[in-house]
Amino acid sequence: MEIGYKLAAEAYAPGELVRQAVLAEEAGFDFVEISDHFHPWLDNQGHSPFAWTVLGTIAARTSRIGLATGVTCPTMRYHPAIIAQAAATLALLSEGRFVLGVGSGERLNEHVTGEGYPAVGARHGMLREALEIIRLLWSGGYRSYEGKHLRLEDARVFDLPPEPPPIAVAASGPASTKVAAELGDALFATEPKPEIVRGYREAGGAGACYAEVPMAWAPDERTAARAALETSRWAVTGWKVMSELPNPVNFDAATATVREEDILDAFACGDDPKRYLEMAQRYVDAGFDRLVMQNAGPDPDGFIDFHRRELDARLRELRPKGS
Numbered sequence: 001m002e003i004g005y006k007l008a009a010e011a012y013a014p015g016e017l018v019r020q021a022v023l024a025e026e027a028g029f030d031f032v033e034i035s036d037h038f039h040p041w042l043d044n045q046g047h048s049p050f051a052w053t054v055l056g057t058i059a060a061r062t063s064r065i066g067l068a069t070g071v072t073c074p075t076m077r078y079h080p081a082i083i084a085q086a087a088a089t090l091a092l093l094s095e096g097r098f099v100l101g102v103g104s105g106e107r108l109n110e111h112v113t114g115e116g117y118p119a120v121g122a123r124h125g126m127l128r129e130a131l132e133i134i135r136l137l138w139s140g141g142y143r144s145y146e147g148k149h150l151r152l153e154d155a156r157v158f159d160l161p162p163e164p165p166p167i168a169v170a171a172s173g174p175a176s177t178k179v180a181a182e183l184g185d186a187l188f189a190t191e192p193k194p195e196i197v198r199g200y201r202e203a204g205g206a207g208a209c210y211a212e213v214p215m216a217w218a219p220d221e222r223t224a225a226r227a228a229l230e231t232s233r234w235a236v237t238g239w240k241v242m243s244e245l246p247n248p249v250n251f252d253a254a255t256a257t258v259r260e261e262d263i264l265d266a267f268a269c270g271d272d273p274k275r276y277l278e279m280a281q282r283y284v285d286a287g288f289d290r291l292v293m294q295n296a297g298p299d300p301d302g303f304i305d306f307h308r309r310e311l312d313a314r315l316r317e318l319r320p321k322g323s
Contacts, residue, residue: 001284001289001290001291001315001316001318002030002031002208002289002290002291003029003030003291003292003293003312003315003316004029004030004031004032004033004066004068004210004290004291004292004293005020005021005024005027005029005031005032005033005292005293005295005304005307006032006033006034006035006070006212006292006293006294006295007020007021007032007033007034007035007054008035008045008294008295008296009034009035009036009037009047009048009049009051009054010035010037010039010040010041010042010045010047010048011040011045011046011047011231012047012300013047013049014049014050014053014054014057017034017049017054017058018054018057018058018061020032020300020304021058021061021062021065022058022061022062023300023301023304024065024304025062025063025064025065027304027305027307027308027312028308028312029065029293029307030065030066031065031066031067031068031097031099031290032058032065032066032067032068033068033069033070033101033210033212033292034051034054034055034067034068034069034070035051035070035071036051036052036069036070036071036072036073036109037051037108037109038077038108038109038110038112039108039109039112039247039248040248041108041232041234041248041251042231042233042234042248042251042252042255043248043249043252044230044231045231045248051069051072052086052090055067055069055090055098056089056090056093059090059093059094059097059098060093064097065097066097066098066099067090067094067097067098067099068098068099068100068101068168068210069099069100069101069102070101070188070210070212070292071101071102071103071168071170071188072100072101072102072103073102073103073104073105073106073109073110074102074127074130074131074134075104075105075110075123075126075127075129075130075149075150076105076110076113076115076117076126077105077109077110077112077113079150080129080130080131080133080134080137080150080152081133081137081152081155081157083100083102083130083134084133084134084137084138084157085137085157087100087134087165088138088157088159088160088161088164088165089159090165091161091164091165092159092161096161096162096163096165098165099165099166099167099168099186100134100165100166100167100168101167101168101169101170101188101210102127102130102131102167102168102169102170102184103127103169103170103176103188104120104123104124104126104127104170104176104243105117105123105243106242106243106244106245107243107244107245107246108242108245108246108247108248108251111246117246120175120243121175122149124175124176124179125148125149126149126150127169127176127179128179128182128183129145129147129148129149129150130150131167131169131179131183131184132145132147132183133145133147133150133152134167135164135183136152137152137155137156137157138157138160138164140156140157140160141156142154142155142156143155143156166185166186166207166208167183167184167185167186168180168184168185168186168187168188168207168208168210169183169184169186169187169188170188170189170190171187171188171189171196171199171200172189172190172191172196172239173196173199174199177196177199177200177203177205178199178203180200180203180205181200181201181203181204181205182203182204184205184207185207186207186208186209186210186290187200187205187207187208187209187210188210188211189209189210189211189212189288190211190212190239191211191239192211192282192283192285192286192288193286194285194286194287196286197209197286197287197288198287201287208289208290209287209288209289209290210288210290210292211283211286211288211290211291211292212292212294213268213279213280213283213291213292213293213294214232214235214266214267214268214279214294214296215267215268215269215276215279215293215294215295215296215297215303216228216232216263216267216268216269216270216295216296216297217269217270217271217295217297217299217302217303217306218269218270218271218297218298218299218302219270219271219302220270220271221264221269221270221271221272222260223298224267224269224270224297224298225260225263225264225267225269225270226260227296227297227298228263228267228269228296228297229258229259229260229263231296232263232267232296233255233258233262233263234251234254234255235266235267235296236255236258236262236263236266237251237254237255241254267279267296268280269297271306273310273311273314276310276311277311277314277315277318280315280318281318281321284318284319284320285320285321287320291315293307293311
């Protein structure tokens with residue numbers, strides 16, 4: 001079991017994200033994972049810096065903690081050749097501490113280039129081709145590729161690490177779990193569904209399984225729930241909604257009826273360690289062995305201290321029920 005800390009790039013300025021990563025290393029987290037967005041989910045979150053610059057700065061300011069994207073879409077806003085180069089550079093600068101998390105993207109971020117946002121089947125096909133291109137470039141030399149969706153012409157990544165960074169592929173259903181098993185080194189998910197991990201394993205996936213665990217720390221439950229409702233209510237809409245809406249204003253409208261009670265059902269809120277462990281146990285029971293603490297509370301320093309004192313050791317002892 002490894003425990004990560006979510007750097008919510010939609011909620012904090014770049015310098016603050018770096019500061020939190022340094023605190024996370026000091027508190028004993030195994031890795032930090034940063035969202036790679038162009039827009040925040042809601043306007044009142046107020047931020048969305050360039051994740052790769054933030055990660056490079058974190059690599060320079062830390063010495064032990066792992067780094068991961070959670071996740072990057074290497075098909076539309078970025079061409080996969082650019083991600084192959086960026087990930088190779090970050091792997092070098094972090095001395096092998098980087099994991100490339102990838103997914104098929106959300107309209108929220110990918111529509112900005114004006115090229116349109118394809119249907120889900122095409123997005124999965126594009127992700128498969130993107131991973132093939134990234135692997136090809138990491139194998140060295142000048143490379144070309146002609147796919148149904150993506151092309152590469154006479155390209156070479158000159159600065160390659162001794163070992164390529166692992167690739168964790170985001171999945172939510174059978175098609176994406178198959179891509180993760182065939183072309184990835186690990187699985188990434190946001191829901192505690194056993195069928196996601198089971199599908200990944202049945203398709204031949206043997207790597208680590210990452211999952212984000214929703215929580216909101218504050219000294220009392222209601223304060224935590226109100227904070228999460230204000231900035232993170234989009235998280236209860238489900239992937240079908242999260243992947244399709246184009247702008248923060250649409251998420252604001254789509255979540256107008258979300259209540260504090262909905263947040264309390266979906267997030268571990270407050271300062272009772274038992275509630276956090278119960279939430280994490282759902283993901284452990286589903287088969288995940290890399291848990292990312294995704295704090296939507298108003299006080300990141302308070303949460304990191306709470307995690308260090310009350311959660312870290314107990315989270316590492318969690319095992320699937322019946323194992």
